[in-house]
Amino acid sequence: MMNNNFLDELTAGSSPTNMQIGYFFMRILLGINLFFHGFMRIIQPGGVAVWEEPMAATFQGTFLPMIIVHAFLNMIPYIEVVLGAMTILGFYTRWALLAGISFYVLLMFGHTVRQNWSGVHIVMHYGFYYWVLLVLIGQNWLALDNRRAIKNST
16 A cells, blocks of 8 residues: 555645646556557567568558668557556656657658558647647646656755
8 A cells, every 4th residue: 555655746745636637647548548559569469570561561662761661660569668658657758758749750751651641640639649748747747757856856
């Protein structure tokens, strides 16, 4: 059972506002989405290759060198797991959000090279979610960042 000091550190010691509660759930939703995108690709029978190989085939005929396509596609699930976990936990939230939106910029590039305009539309939505979380970062509640902030202030 957690003691009150630990919970106070995570929540910054005060009752959350509706904005903070909303931010928390938005952060959790985005983090879970990103985390499980990668996690399920990693643990599926056959591993990442089951997803990566057909995805790489969609880049055939583009100007991108296939060696770079394969390398990046193989890294994607691991990037998703790390950034998703950091977002869920509120651990270095600002850096996780900046890395996440940068990651989606790279995904946007891939979709536009393939002329996958429906994929571009989806990436735009994720970009908006990241923008909202970055703009409202001051509302970050129930996060490991709060524990670090309190320890740094003492």
